[in-house]
Amino acid sequence: MTQQGSGIPRLAPGCRMQQIDQNEFALLIPEGMLRLKGTGRDIVALVDGHRSISQIVDMLTAGYGRDAEEKIRTDVVTFLNQLKDRSVLIFHDEARTD
C-alpha cells in the first residue's frame, strides 16, 4: 500500500480536539471519539492546517538519532494516513497557500 508522506494535514469538518477529563484529550468526530494519549495526542496537537507532514515529523524527531528518525517518520505517516482514511484529516498540497 502506498502512503502519502507529503502534504499539509488539517482536521476535517466535524472533527475537533476537546479535553474530556483532567488528563485526557479526545478527538471528537461525527461517529464518536478517538481517545488520544501519548504520541497520538502529540501528533494531532501539531496538526494546525499550516505545518506540512515533514515539518511535523521534524518537530517530533528533534533530538533523536537518524535511525529513530526513520522509524518515527514511518509511524507518523501511517498514523496520519489512518486518520485520513477515516475522513478525520484532509491533506492539502504543500504548494497551496489557503
Added chain:
Amino acid sequence: MRREQTDMNVPRPLSLVAELTYRCPLHCVYCSNPLAMGSPSDELTTDEWSETFQQAAGSGTIHLHLTGGEPLARHDLVDLVAAARGAGLYINMITSGVGLSEEKLSQLVKAGLDHIQLSLQDVEESEANRFAGTRAHAHKLNVAEFIRNSGIAFTVNVVVHRQNLDRLEAMIVLAESLGPQRIEIAHVQYYGWALQNRDHLLPTRKQVTDSITMLKNAEQRLRGRVHLQYVLPDYYAAYPKTCVGGWGRQLALINPKGQVLPCHAAAIIPGMHFDSIRQKPFAWIWENSEAMNRFRGIDWMKEPCRSCERKELDFGGCRCQAFQLSGDATMADPVCHKSPQHDALVHLTDQTPDHSSAMVYRIQSVD
C-alpha cells in the same frame, strides 16, 4: 466541563440521544419510534431542553444526537443547538431534510451544529417515497446539495432492507454523488414500526451474503475519499451486538416529554418505569434510577450469559430484542448462538417472504 458524579463505578453517559419531538413529515415503515407516541403538547420546552443539556454535560456527556421525529419540526431548533453548544456538547443532527432551507442551515451552523446525518430511502424515487410514506426523495437530493456547499460535516445514511438491498451498489453511487465525507449503510433494526413490518423487510440470507462482497469492494473504491461504514443485520450474526454499548454504560435517551431511557425501545419491556428530567436531575436518573440500573453490568444475568466469556464484551446483547423474541428480557439475546431461542431466529431468517398483508405506516395518533 467539571464532572459532578458521586459514584465513580457508574460509567459516564458519553452519548445523549435527544428525541426533540415525535412530529415528523415522514411515515417510514421502519421508524424506531414507539407505536404509542403521546401528544405533542407534552414536549419539553426550550428552557427544559437547555437545562437538560447543561446537566448532561455536567455528567460527562460529549455527544448529543438531535433526532425525533424530525428535529426540524421544532421551531426553536436554532436556540436548542446554541444551548447545547454553550454546554460544550458535540452536536449531531439526524434529519430527513424536510423543513431545511439554506437559511435555516446557515443559522444552525452558526449556532454550533457540528454534523448532519441525512437519510436516503432508495435510489429509485418512487420506491424511496413508498418506504417513507411521502414524497420526500427529490427534496432530500436538493437539500444534500446545499448541505455539501455549506462545508459542514456530512454523512449520508442509507437505510437497507429486503426490498432495496439488491440496489445497494446504485444507492452507494447516489450517496457518493451527494458529496458527503461519510456514507453509512444502516440495516433496519427490528423494533417499533419495523418489527410490525418485519415480514416485509427482513433481508434474505443470500442478499446479506452478496451485500458483504459488494460493500468490501465499495469500501476499497472509496478509501481516502469517503469513509464507508456498515453494520451487518444482527439477525444474521453469531454473537449479539453490544447494544447501546451496554445498558446504562454509555448512552441515555430522552424522549420528547422528558423521560430518560437507556435506549430507543426499552419501554416495550414490561414493568419499566422511567423517571423524567421534569422531576429529577439528569445525574441522579443516570446513576440511581431503577430503569438505568435494571440491566446495568452483569449481576442480572442468568445462563448462558452468566458463565459466558463474552459477558463483559456484549453484555448479553439487546434486552429489548431478548424480550421481543423470547418473552423474557433476562434471557440471552436470541441472536447469540448459545441462546435456546437461536434456532427459532435462524428459522425466521430462512422463511419465504410473506407479502399477504400490507405494510403499516408510522402515524402519530392524537390523543
